[in-house]
Amino acid sequence: xxxxxxxxxxxxxxxxxxxxxxxxxxxxxxxxxxxxxxxxxxxxxxxxxxxxxxxxxxxxxxxxxxxxxxxxxxxxxxxxxxxxxxxxxxxxxxxxxxxxxxxxxxxxxxxxxxxxx
Amino acid sequence: xxxxxxxxxxxxxxxxxxxxxxxxxxxxxxxxxxxxxxxxxxxxxxxxxxxxxxxxxxxxxxxxxxxxxxxxxxxxxxxxxxxxxxxxxxxxxxxxxxxxxxxxxxxxxxxxxxxxxxxxxxxxxxxxxxxxxxxxxxxxxxxxxxxxxxxxxxxxxxx
Numbered sequence: 001x002x003x004x005x006x007x008x009x010x011x012x013x014x015x016x017x018x019x020x021x022x023x024x025x026x027x028x029x030x031x032x033x034x035x036x037x038x039x040x041x042x043x044x045x046x047x048x049x050x051x052x053x054x055x056x057x058x059x060x061x062x063x064x065x066x067x068x069x070x071x072x073x074x075x076x077x078x079x080x081x082x083x084x085x086x087x088x089x090x091x092x093x094x095x096x097x098x099x100x101x102x103x104x105x106x107x108x109x110x111x112x113x114x115x116x117x
Numbered sequence: 118x119x120x121x122x123x124x125x126x127x128x129x130x131x132x133x134x135x136x137x138x139x140x141x142x143x144x145x146x147x148x149x150x151x152x153x154x155x156x157x158x159x160x161x162x163x164x165x166x167x168x169x170x171x172x173x174x175x176x177x178x179x180x181x182x183x184x185x186x187x188x189x190x191x192x193x194x195x196x197x198x199x200x201x202x203x204x205x206x207x208x209x210x211x212x213x214x215x216x217x218x219x220x221x222x223x224x225x226x227x228x229x230x231x232x233x234x235x236x237x238x239x240x241x242x243x244x245x246x247x248x249x250x251x252x253x254x255x256x257x258x259x260x261x262x263x264x265x266x267x268x269x270x271x272x273x274x275x276x
Contacts, residue, residue, distance in 0.1 A: 088132075
């Protein structure tokens, strides 16, 4: 994932309305009218949010001229989750290795009683 | 790794990894600033690291490659921003054309804790809402999580 790609996704997610829209779409596709219902917002305003989400690749829209139902595309979200997980794992395992290395370096005898978090 | 806050104003856009090591602070700090030591532990299990250049001082660059267990090489470039021995280290993943295209800042603190040393790594995210959203995705947003899980199989081979 390139930084630009990631930034686009982050930017699209940095708005409560858009996140609510995504949460709604996680339970199935919906029309703009459906999506607008819970919000005190005009259809054009909702459409604007949908365009941002669409540009970020977070949703796709159907081709039917009238309804154009929106659908969640989880890949960019997965990429963010993947990105986080990558670093989570990086530190967890680097810490394990550092712990071992420090142990060897200091030539300690007893291994138990060492605190970990 | 937990989303602990920091005293600074950046707590809302960081993710924190912390652990206590059974070693004196000076030694633990040295593990991070002596290139010979860094390569001994840096990276996930099964990775090895080769250093091309290491200039450990503010503005200095650590240019290295991480060799993954599957043979994949990950080119990296780190710029050191702050080195306060033995308590604090700030660096930035600062990509160039040849490295992994990821840019973010990392602050590492070394604190004495009853003869041991607590390391805390703080990674700064591009935005607070994004971080919260991702954390939420891992927990509360179950529907979304399931969707993610269904589509996430390719990730397993990528991590």
